[in-house]
Amino acid sequence: MPLRMNLYVALALALFSYCQAEVTPTDTYTHDAALDDFGKVHLFWKYDDTTITFEVHAETLGYVGFGISPNGGMTDSDIVIGWVKDGNTYFKDRFASRNGEPEIDDQQDYELIGGMETETHTVLTFSRKIDTCDEMDRVVTSGTLRLIYAYHDDDPETETGLPYHGVAQRGSRSIHVLGVAPAEPEMPTGDDLLVYEFLNPNVSVPHHQDTTYWCQAFKIPPLDRKHHMIKYEPIVQEGHEALVHHILIYQCRSGVHEDYHGFGHECYSPNMPQNLTECTTVIISWAIGGGGFSLPEEAGFSLGDIEGGDPDFVLMETHYDNPEFKDTFVDSSGMRVYYTPILRKYDAAVLEIGNGVSAYGQYIPPKATSFTTYGYCSQECFIDGSDGTSITIFANMLHAHLAGIKLRTRHIRDGVEQPMIDEDNSYDFNLQEMRYLKEPVEFKPGDRLISECTYNTEDRTAVTFGGLSTQEEMCLNFVYYYPRIQLPICQSNPIMDFGMYACCNVTELDYSTVPPTVVAPSEYAGQSVVDVLNAQEWTQEQLENFEIGAYRLAYQNLCDKASGEHHPTHLTLGAVPEIKEPLKPEVSVCDSGADFNKYHWSVVSMTTFSAFIVKLLL
Known part of the structure; x- marks a missing residue:
């Protein structure tokens, strides 16, 4: 009826x-x-x-x-x-x-x-x-x-x-339907509220391809004193609402020459200047259908203090979606930033965690319906960078490329798993946005973060490596926090010696070449690890062994300062933390019985470590 x-x-x-x-x-x-x-x-x-x-x-x-x-x-x-x-x-x-x-x-x-x-x-x-x-x-x-x-x-x-x-x-x-929508803090008025717009300069959007990533470099306007960025929002040119798919703004490392201000080119191109390819830390993100982002009333993103690590150059990436291959799009969209000389209590900053963004940071086999990499922000690296200071995490952006299907960041304290920082079990590369946490999370010296990214490579015939291209992969989380510490990067590389032995019985590698060359056994001697990995059949047992060997036994710390220098922990080896008390999954309203092992598979204990090594040696 x-x-x-x-x-x-x-x-x-x-x-x-x-x-x-x-x-x-x-x-x-x-x-x-x-x-x-x-x-x-x-x-x-x-x-x-x-x-x-x-x-x-x-x-x-x-x-x-x-x-x-x-x-x-x-x-x-x-x-x-x-x-x-x-x-x-x-x-x-x-x-x-x-x-x-x-x-x-x-x-x-x-x-x-x-x-x-x-x-x-x-x-x-x-x-x-x-x-x-x-x-x-x-x-x-x-x-x-x-x-x-x-x-x-x-x-x-x-x-x-x-x-x-x-x-x-x-x-x-x-x-992101169940996203958090916090109340927007009161904005300053009059001369206490400044606005700057990062705009694309009439970019002629290519019509021979449906997807274009356009990169535009900007020098941050000079400021006479420190300011706080407190909000950003998209500027989408009228009529281009369907064209502009997402916009990201990356902080560049120091040392970018001022002549690059206004430089624009298709992203991930061989013609991109090397300094601009190193602009990798996301500080602003927006995706189609989204609005602006306001920082909490107690914190602002610091601008103007170059000596203190504030950005002096940024790179804006605009994703254009032109499925009808129209040749009439000339775009001037971008981002509007609100900042103020009235400083808030804390400086906010971005901590980039996960796997190193290089060919050494990730090795993902082909033909896998599910393969997970692990990146570690170790307690040693965090203590180096924080000088014993706790931080408060209030937002984050999980990030992988086209093969990514599930992403999450786990929080470990004294062997006890805390509530998840964030988790997305149906990740979509085309939805890139900063997300508020339901509740701010205190991260203390001695705590650890584990970034887990699961990939599907069924349609790929060769190993996928870490890198900047969308055909390569990343496993990152850009974590918004306060107060700012001297630690923009807390990541790790896998241990390929364990991984190559686990999957392929390779017993010795020569790291003087890029990529490393196999020394033993003799059947692989002289071949690069790329050649050896690509020659495998990649059975399910091989996939599991390689995942455990490369990512779930030990790792190499990547621990950087804002200046680009390294903390003492950088490149040292770390042991994967043992999780004595895994996080218990939420009990469904529909079923009183919960699968306690849901979150137990991800990190192996030292007992499993020993058993695995024994298995390899037999």
Whole structure:
């Protein structure tokens, strides 16, 4: 039976707003995002500990579909479809077992709140539990969700036999749905609030390729004294909302010549100056559908104190998405930064943790459905850089490249695993954004951080190495914290001697060559580790042995100062921490039984270390 549309005052106000050609929600929401590239489908939402409420606005007077997908496609998606006809709202919870019309779910877990039509749009408001305990529904997780949508110009005649929406009226978008939206601190006014815009200088976007990464270098404007950056927000040129996919601003190492100010080129190109390829620490990030980012009221990102390690040069990377290969795009989008001479209590800074960004930092075999690398921020490195000071972590950005599928950062204190810093079990390279933590985390001297990145390389035939190119890989977390310490990088390299022995019975390497050369056994003598790794069949046993040997026994510290010099711990060897008390997973509301081993697999104990070495020696 059709459900009557609830014409309450808020909907009437929304109807008035639509007459003003604005997409205005019927209620107060904490989050919103465009789901398509042209602004025809807009989503608003809010949530609490148990329930999430969505409101979809679609530019159609026909039916509207919205869903949660495992991969951006339709199969195995949790979907609702609704429309408004003759003053009645029709709405059903469905499930797509294949590409085709979704079946009506036997258990209707989505609750319709209201539906309406304006002259141009259909609006559906509905809610559901975060976890409905229905196997035909997908859980709303804390990581990246692939949201899908579809719409048709006409209303269906019945609840089955829906007319096909067509290719042009469907799509998907990756969104961090359960993101934290803290209250924005009060901004300074008058002369105490300064603004600077990093803008691309009329970049002619290439039309021979659908994806372009454009890099533009900027010298930070000179300041007469120290200031604090307190907020940033995107500037997207009108009409280019679908073109500009994401923008990142990296801090460069000191020593970039001022002549590079205004230099622009396609990123990751051989023609990029060497100094600019070393701009790798993300300090500002934004992705399509997102808004600005405000630092907490007690902290600001320091500018103007060059001697103290503040950036004097930055590199802005703009990702252009031009799927229609248009040759008319000339873009001047960028980022707007707000800063003030009124200093806050703490200097905020970025700590880059994970694996070293080089061919020595990661070795990822091909043909793997799941292979995990591990990067360690050791207690020794942190003590070197912090001088015994604790820090407070308030935001972060997990980062990998195209093969990355799962990322997380673990926090260990005295052998006891603390709550996760962050975790994304459905990572999408195309969603790069700084994310607030639910609660700030104190990180003390003696604590350790472990960055774990899982990759799928089934479609690759050669080993993937760490590096700057998107075809290479990274496993990083850019951690926003305060107060600033003299430690911008706390990372590690794997131990290839263990890894090569574990997978391939290589017993001796010569590190005087790049990449290292095999000395023994004789069957591999003279070959590079690249050649040996690429020649393997990579059975599941080989993959597991290589992962344990290279990443889960020991590591090499990478421990840098802001000046580019190294702390004493740099390049020393460290032992993987033993986790005596792994983090217990949250118990699902649907099942009182929890899999305690969910988080236990990642780091091996010394007992396992010994057993593994014995196995290798047999």
